[in-house]
Amino acid sequence: MNQKASNPIQVLLICGGGSSEHEVSLRTADFIERELQKCGDLQLTRVTMSAEGQLHDGSGKLRELRSDRLLYSSNGSAQPVDYVIPAIHGYPGETGDLQSQLEILGLPYYGCGPEASKLCFNKVTTKLWLSALGIDNTPYRFLCANTAEETAKARDALKRWGAIFIKASNQGSSVGCYKVTEEATLAQVLDKAFRLSPYVLVEKCLTVRELEVAAYTYKGELVITPPGEVCAPADTFYSYEEKYAENSRAETHVVAKDLSDAQLGWIYEASKRAFIGLQLKDLSRIDFFLTDEGDIYLNEVNTFPGMTPISMFPKMLQNQGHDFNVYLADLIRSAVNQTA
Structure with a gap:
């Protein structure tokens, strides 16, 4: 069943959350909101989740998502929800908790499922799974x-x-x-x-080059970009502050230089194996270390990467020739049509 133009798809964007990454989640939501405003058949409602798990709209009014797939206001009025974007870094967005709730409600959503989110958010279980999949990772x-x-x-x-x-x-x-x-x-x-x-x-602790790959589903096909590179200042590692501060001294390159065909091939195959083996969905940023000795390790899998103005995931997607709004809108329409 196709969604009629006169009946736009109702998209709920949830941001914030109770983790230390609350503010970055708001900036990611800003980017997603700007992109989806370009799509005429999508109607976006944005709410911010507090540390206590409550949802508030832009006016600060309490909103509640219930099992009838309606978003209620404090005055009792309600609006339908067809699709959810859980733009929350850290808990509960990347831990699988919010995804589990959406599964119970029967709502399609953007990003990886509960199990994949939980596995990849835990650095210990990630390494155990990478080893089980035959993917080299750091000692x-x-x-x-x-x-x-x-x-x-x-x-x-x-x-x-x-x-x-x-x-x-x-x-x-x-x-x-x-x-x-x-x-x-x-x-x-x-x-x-x-x-x-x-x-x-x-x-x-290794002396490494930090490489990042965007892996995502575009029009039904898995896309794995060539690796980009993050160059942290020599006197520090790529900390939380360096990642998101407006005056960050870290340099990013959408396409990493001076990698051999063999290195590019290994990164591609490891990324594909991780995406399929961990049962990721829609998107991920997969990070690698390249040592001075030429060893390559998969460092981590980020199931909901940042999408701030300096974030690598949207930059690498764009460098691949894909518009973010086209990519996300296609995922939304496909998911909603499948559940209609």
Whole structure:
């Protein structure tokens, strides 16, 4: 069944959320809203989720999405919802929680499903799955508790590797990520990481080039772009602040230079294997490390990448010759027609 032009598709854009990435989620929603305003057959309603999970419209009025697939206002009026865009970085948008709710409501939505979102948001389970899929990833240990027995693994890794990254396993965009080079600071850093997550990842610190691939579905076909590159300042790693600050010193290149055909081929195959094996949907940004020795590791899979003015995903999609509004509108129309 085709949606009639006189009956536009009702799209609900949910942004904000209760994570430390609330403000970045608003900026991603700004981009998506601007793009979808170019599509005449889509009617967009935007709401912001508070830390308590409540939805508020632009006037601050409370809105509620119910099982009848209607968005209710506090005065009892309601409007239909055909499709949802959960533009929330971190919890509950990238953790699978919001997607599970939308599945229960029977609403089609943009992005990966609950299981894929949950797997990829947890850095430990991501690595276990990558290894199971035969995809190389950085040397690591993981800690399941902030106890002497477990933290001894981190001290051993620091002695063996010289420098390590301590990462809270259930955080996004470099939140809870710390570089450690001296044992004197290790306990304090572990305390910080465990306050953010029940599991902590310990990774070998490598000198690398940071490469990023956009993988997405365009008109029914999986597209994997050539890798772009993020060049962080030499005196720091690509932290949350460097990713999103307006005065960020990081440089980004939509197409990475000086990669061999073999390297490009491996990145493409690893990206495809990850997208299919992890059962991703609609979009992802897949990040790689290229070491000075020529080794390539898949670092992480981001199931809802940032879409701010400096974000790589929309830039790489555009460089591929695809308009973002055409890409997203096609996904929306296809999903709504399938459920009509």
